[in-house]
Amino acid sequence: MFKKTLEQVVTYEAGKPIELVMREFGIKPDEIIKLGSNENPYGSAPRVVEIIQKNAHKASMYPDDSMFELKNALASKWSVKSQNVIIGAGSDQILEFCMHALNHENACVLMAKTTFAMYEVYAKIANVEVCKTPSDEHKLEEFESLYRASLERGKRVSAIFLCVPNNPLGECLDSAAVESFIQKIGKDTLIIIDGAYQEFATYKDKAKAFSPSSLSAKYENVIYLGTFSKAYGLGGMRVGYGIADSKIIAMLYKVRAPFNITTLSLQAAITALQDQDFVVQCVEQNAKEMLAYESFARENGFSFIPSYANFITLSRAGLDSTHLCDWLLQKGLIIRNLASYGLNAFRITIGTKKQNERVFELLKAYGANHNHLSNHS
Incomplete structure (x- = not known):
């Protein structure tokens, strides 16, 4: 009935929605931070x-x-x-x-x-x-x-x-x-x-x-x-x-x-x-918060590719990206696991200052609990 070529197609894995985290973990929507789909964290103009x-x-x-x-x-x-x-x-x-x-x-x-x-x-x-x-x-x-x-x-x-x-x-x-x-x-x-x-x-x-x-x-x-x-x-x-x-x-x-x-x-x-003023403000704030991620990565032993987008991809030797992303999901933080790309890495949309500070807290907490990260700061 269907094209044989579809057998070779892997269904695209979209970023997890807030509704999924609400259903599976009982977390209130205002306690969920979604940084997995590269959306604009400042909303629309x-x-x-x-x-x-x-x-x-x-x-x-x-x-x-x-x-x-x-x-x-x-x-x-x-x-x-x-x-x-x-x-x-x-x-x-x-x-x-x-x-x-x-x-x-x-x-x-x-x-x-x-x-x-x-x-x-x-x-x-x-x-x-x-x-x-x-x-x-x-x-x-x-x-x-x-x-x-x-x-x-x-x-x-x-x-x-x-x-x-x-x-x-x-x-x-x-x-x-x-x-x-x-x-x-x-x-x-x-x-x-x-x-x-x-x-x-x-x-x-x-x-x-x-x-x-x-x-x-x-x-x-x-x-x-x-x-x-x-x-x-x-x-x-x-x-x-x-x-x-x-x-x-x-x-x-x-x-x-x-x-x-x-x-x-x-x-x-x-x-x-x-x-266009709204766009400029969003882009400027993204660049500012990107620097915070780069500093965090350097201080905590993460590798990253300098990003020209509104996200950053991080990895670290000895860290299992799937385990990390699943753990963060249970804490109400949605990021993007890149295991589906064959990479042991994860991508984070650059959020607001408040959101990003929460990301850093959770990443440090994960390290403290799982011995995969250590605080080098």
């Missing part, structure tokens, strides 16, 4: 909350399927035309569009060894071979070598996924290096630049910043993805977008279902774009 409440009566109505106002707002922000923009239910839906639209005959797709899990899920559903680089982190020389090797064995490369910054590790390629790489790849390969965390990376280092307008104007085989789920605080509204040459966008529209985001999501995203 007050103007966004107000507009959602004001338009709640429109929940029975389909949205404007042309998404005219949002597309024009994004086009203005990124200095492109509206025909260069497509909207999705999160940027991952644009990934799905790409995998459905591409010709995968006698082809493979390339990605880093450890990166956003949905790249592989969508590729396998599309019944296309997945090729991964040897290194966990993005190394463009490995991507180029993998690309050449694929061509030499008679395989086309239908798509290359570049996650910048990379989820779940946090490292980020320089945009100039990526553009140099693009120029080495044939035009029949779609290069997908996933910029879900770009607001954080750009704030930390301008060398990480991408120009969607430049990419779409110069390259007919590149699509840039952005989202409202992270810095804009709209994870629950599910709005993402893609920017590319109009020919790419036109083809993706052929596989897009009508009304693919909600009326309230559309209004929320339009309003969020108008409140």
Whole structure:
């Protein structure tokens, strides 16, 4: 009945919800800290909350399927035309569009060894071979070598996924290096630049910043993805977008279902774009609290990859990430165990100052109780 390829697909493991912790451990919702899904700990901009409440009566109505106002707002922000923009239910839906639209005959797709899990899920559903680089982190020389090797064995490369910054590790390629790489790849390969965390990376280092307008104007085989789920605080509204040459966008529209985001999501995203001060404040606070995590890690013997996103991935020799994450869950702290990625490590969304102080307390308490950690401070 079902595709045989689905037997090879591992169901994506989303971050655990607050409701699960309430049910299983009887913890009150106001005592639970959720730092497992890279949501914005400061919520949504007050103007966004107000507009959602004001338009709640429109929940029975389909949205404007042309998404005219949002597309024009994004086009203005990124200095492109509206025909260069497509909207999705999160940027991952644009990934799905790409995998459905591409010709995968006698082809493979390339990605880093450890990166956003949905790249592989969508590729396998599309019944296309997945090729991964040897290194966990993005190394463009490995991507180029993998690309050449694929061509030499008679395989086309239908798509290359570049996650910048990379989820779940946090490292980020320089945009100039990526553009140099693009120029080495044939035009029949779609290069997908996933910029879900770009607001954080750009704030930390301008060398990480991408120009969607430049990419779409110069390259007919590149699509840039952005989202409202992270810095804009709209994870629950599910709005993402893609920017590319109009020919790419036109083809993706052929596989897009009508009304693919909600009326309230559309209004929320339009309003969020108008409140850049909120975004800047969130990004600035994230950078400040990131320093606290780095200091804690150094003082307590943790290893970490310097992160350009709104999360940090930690590990330590002798520490079992699964045992730690399960123990923290029972204490009301939700973080992300990376065992499903084959890593003995865990990822923590950078929370508010109060939330982060609680994280540090619990990590020290775990060490005191299990002899896996010691206080080096």
